[in-house]
Amino acid sequence: MNMLPGLAASQYALIYNVLSFTIASMLSSFVFFLAARQQVGVAYRPALLFSALVVGIAGYHYLRIFDSFNDAYTLVDGAYAPSGKPFNDAYRYVDWLLTVPLLLVELVAVLHLSKAVGRSMLIKLIIAAVLMIGLGYPGEAEYTNMTMRAVWGTLSSIPFVYILYVLWVQLGAQVKNESAAVQSLLKTTRVVLLATWGVYPITFLLPILGIGMETSFVAVQSGYAFADVAAKCGYGLLIFFIARAKSEADGSLPQDKAHA
Numbered sequence: 001m002n003m004l005p006g007l008a009a010s011q012y013a014l015i016y017n018v019l020s021f022t023i024a025s026m027l028s029s030f031v032f033f034l035a036a037r038q039q040v041g042v043a044y045r046p047a048l049l050f051s052a053l054v055v056g057i058a059g060y061h062y063l064r065i066f067d068s069f070n071d072a073y074t075l076v077d078g079a080y081a082p083s084g085k086p087f088n089d090a091y092r093y094v095d096w097l098l099t100v101p102l103l104l105v106e107l108v109a110v111l112h113l114s115k116a117v118g119r120s121m122l123i124k125l126i127i128a129a130v131l132m133i134g135l136g137y138p139g140e141a142e143y144t145n146m147t148m149r150a151v152w153g154t155l156s157s158i159p160f161v162y163i164l165y166v167l168w169v170q171l172g173a174q175v176k177n178e179s180a181a182v183q184s185l186l187k188t189t190r191v192v193l194l195a196t197w198g199v200y201p202i203t204f205l206l207p208i209l210g211i212g213m214e215t216s217f218v219a220v221q222s223g224y225a226f227a228d229v230a231a232k233c234g235y236g237l238l239i240f241f242i243a244r245a246k247s248e249a250d251g252s253l254p255q256d257k258a259h260a
């Protein structure tokens with residue numbers, strides 16, 4: 001079904017090491033986010049639980065992707081040839097379908113908006129995220145017809161732009177009453193979100209640019225993996241800092257017993 005390119009030993013090793021690095025990042029972040037819940041006020045603990053779920057789910061999927069990648073290649077005369085077993089690229093999209101909505105939940109949860117406002121914003125964000133990923137997948141699975149890849153990519157970009165609009169315009173209006181520290185952390189988080197989420201459509205475009213099957217396969221696999229580490233582990237860390245700043249501002253920061 002999917003046409004895997006043969007890989008030079010160095011190209012194979014690069015993907016192998018990037019996937020391995022990603023698994024390590026996801027699993028260690030999982031432990032960190034769970035432990036860090038004790039360092040923020042009770043109201044912000046759900047946000048850290050969502051961060052942990054995101055990296056836990058992604059860590060699991062990367063283990064599957066890693067296995068599937070290993071099975072899909074076999075060493076022949078010093079280079080890696082497709083073994084005939086398919087490389088399951090759908091794991092990524094299944095992962096995003098679960099983790100992208102959770103990343104948005106994470107952000108709304110840490111802000112601790114009123115229930116009605118938070119809920120209506122989340123419904124819009126989650127529907128747009130599901131549409132973005134659902135419309136992107138047929139394009140991702142398109143290895144030969146680059147026009148169709150571009151068409152699906154363009155359709156998928158419409159809900160993407162809508163998500164950015166909700167986060168900048170609508171969420172921006174909601175957080176006017178927050179402390180200066182929280183507002184500036186929120187701004188940083190949004191910029192990090194744009195910078196990391198923006199890598200996905202750019203990576204998606206690479207095969208269209210005619211850089212060759214091997215190069216674009218290596219670039220797509222490592223591009224998505226690095227973007228996942230930044231968008232899940234790095235972003236989760238920022239959510240933790242927001243939770244700390246908000247706990248400090250509302251006096252709910254857990255006290256250090258030794259100094260009490």
Ligand SMILES: *C/C=C(C)/C=C/C=C(C)/C=C/C1=C(C)CCCC1(C)C
Binds near residue numbers: 153
């Ligand atoms: C942890 C995983 C994350 C944050 C994944 C985010 C994915 C995107 C923002 C994907 C966006 C796409 C487009 C905007 C157009 C082309 C197709 C996609 C699905 C790669």
